[in-house]
Amino acid sequence: MHAVLHAFASPSAFRQAIPDVWSGFLINVHMMVIAEALVLVLALLIAVVRGLPGRGAKPLRGLAILYTDFFRGTPLTIVAYVCILGLPGLGYGILKNASSEALGIVALTVVYTAYVTEVYRAGIESVHGSQRMAARSLGLSYGQALRYVVLPQAIRRVIPPLLNDFIGLQKDTAIIGAIGVTEAAAQANNFANSYFNFTGFLVGAVFFIYLTIPLARFTDHLIRERELRERAAMV
Amino acid sequence: MSADANGHAFVSLEGVTKRFGDLEVLRKVDLEVGEHNVVCLIGASGSGKSTLLRCINLLERVDEGEIVVDGQSLTTGKVDVNAVRRKVGIVFQAYNLFPHMTVLQNVMLGPRKVRGLGRGRSEAVARELLGRIGLESKADEYPDRLSGGQQQRVAIVRALAMDPELMLLDEITSALDPQLVSEVLQLVRELSEVGMTMIIATHEMSFAREVADKVCFLDNGVICEQGPPEEIFSNPQEPRTREFLARIIEAGRL
Numbered sequence: 001m002h003a004v005l006h007a008f009a010s011p012s013a014f015r016q017a018i019p020d021v022w023s024g025f026l027i028n029v030h031m032m033v034i035a036e037a038l039v040l041v042l043a044l045l046i047a048v049v050r051g052l053p054g055r056g057a058k059p060l061r062g063l064a065i066l067y068t069d070f071f072r073g074t075p076l077t078i079v080a081y082v083c084i085l086g087l088p089g090l091g092y093g094i095l096k097n098a099s100s101e102a103l104g105i106v107a108l109t110v111v112y113t114a115y116v117t118e119v120y121r122a123g124i125e126s127v128h129g130s131q132r133m134a135a136r137s138l139g140l141s142y143g144q145a146l147r148y149v150v151l152p153q154a155i156r157r158v159i160p161p162l163l164n165d166f167i168g169l170q171k172d173t174a175i176i177g178a179i180g181v182t183e184a185a186a187q188a189n190n191f192a193n194s195y196f197n198f199t200g201f202l203v204g205a206v207f208f209i210y211l212t213i214p215l216a217r218f219t220d221h222l223i224r225e226r227e228l229r230e231r232a233a234m235v
Numbered sequence: 236m237s238a239d240a241n242g243h244a245f246v247s248l249e250g251v252t253k254r255f256g257d258l259e260v261l262r263k264v265d266l267e268v269g270e271h272n273v274v275c276l277i278g279a280s281g282s283g284k285s286t287l288l289r290c291i292n293l294l295e296r297v298d299e300g301e302i303v304v305d306g307q308s309l310t311t312g313k314v315d316v317n318a319v320r321r322k323v324g325i326v327f328q329a330y331n332l333f334p335h336m337t338v339l340q341n342v343m344l345g346p347r348k349v350r351g352l353g354r355g356r357s358e359a360v361a362r363e364l365l366g367r368i369g370l371e372s373k374a375d376e377y378p379d380r381l382s383g384g385q386q387q388r389v390a391i392v393r394a395l396a397m398d399p400e401l402m403l404l405d406e407i408t409s410a411l412d413p414q415l416v417s418e419v420l421q422l423v424r425e426l427s428e429v430g431m432t433m434i435i436a437t438h439e440m441s442f443a444r445e446v447a448d449k450v451c452f453l454d455n456g457v458i459c460e461q462g463p464p465e466e467i468f469s470n471p472q473e474p475r476t477r478e479f480l481a482r483i484i485e486a487g488r489l
Contacts, residue, residue, distance in 0.1 A: 134331035139349040
């Protein structure tokens with residue numbers, strides 16, 4: 001028992017590992033913030049494209065479906081390998097010189113955009129058709145009805161599942177560490193290799209948990225608030 | 236052709252047919268509505284009243300026939316759908332207020348985004364209308380804080396804020412508690428008094444009798460009988476109209 005504690009949760013190793021793992025963790029946070037911002041915008045765009053009406057928009061809708069099907073089904077690890085190790089090999093200017101971290105952000109963005117597109121889409125579909133009809137009947141165009149009436153209601157409804165996906169994204173930044181970005185998990189691994197002690201991983205886990213718990217509680221709070229509001233509206 | 240005391244027809248429908256798949260919801264409907272006139276559509280649920288109104292607002296496309304509003308055909312050639320809707324307001328049974336906007340924002344949306352009025356001007360229009368229905372104090376509330384009758388009155392002024400030339404009212408009191416019906420009908424009565432052209436689908440027979448210049452009885456997608464209210468209600472010619480009204484009287488609603 002003592003040996004286990006020493007190898008995985010030694011107080012002295014814990015203190016010793018903090019600086020390196022922390023510096024790695026800042027990279028996780030950095031990747032996460034940029035990827036999340038990109039995902040929010042791109043996923044909304046693709047969700048809107050997927051909902052476009054009419055025969056003329058059929059090819060665009062098809063592309064959006066293809067995108068979400070493909071990247072929702074592909075493991076992040078594979079996408080990350082291709083982005084980080086494959087893209088620079090193409091030899092194009094920006095890609096050749098891009099850092100592994102930047103390419104890792106691309107991989108995270110591409111995969112999570114596919115998930116979040118579906119979340120947005122569910123939100124858009126949950127807004128009753130009569131809302132869009134009421135907006136159109138006032139003379140608002142398709143785009144105006146979407147922008148002022150449908151999307152504000154849809155986005156409000158999907159904030160909890162959206163935050164849930166972002167918790168997943170935060171943790172998955174560690175996968176990028178396996179492919180040459182020295183973020184928290186990679187730092188912990190270096191620590192383990194140098195000192196034959198795994199406590200660095202515990203340090204990394206604690207950092208991630210500290211980041212996730214407030215977000216999880218905030219999500220719970222939003223869900224509870226909405227339940228109360230809906231119950232009040234039913235009275 | 237019809238009883239248009241005030242001259243030319245503002246709205247005219249000719250041979251309007253609408254199908255949903257194999258189901259014919261409207262069959263060769265002819266109807267004329269004079270300017271400043273009020274036409275009430277009566278008939279059982281599913282007789283085609285709502286669909287008829289939706290066709291005039293272009294929320295549904297007709298399969299055959301022609302609809303002309305204010306001299307402009309809605310069914311032939313290229314139609315600017317949004318321009319038509321600017322002139323033709325519609326109010327729904329379920330109010331359909333926008334729940335994420337305050338009452339004021341609901342009423343301001345059309346003037347601001349469609350009529351292109353500035354923020355200040357739109358707000359003035361909205362507050363003036365809300366004042367007229369006695370709900371100015373509710374301007375900053377969200378719709379779910381209002382009673383059904385209040386919500387429906389807000390929905391009516393939201394349509395009025397577009398300054399429409401024609402109002403379509405689709406069973407606007409059917410979802411209301413009985414004690415809230417009269418405040419909504421009073422507002423409609425006031426609109427008819429100031430000369431608003433209206434087509435009203437309704438189950439409120441005594442109200443139809445009071446405000447309508449013309450009553451049309453729809454049955455199975457066909458206008459079975461139309462005429463001045465006193466004729467339709469007191470001396471209906473068609474057996475089906477008589478049967479419908481007999482059932483209404485039986486239910487104590489006339």
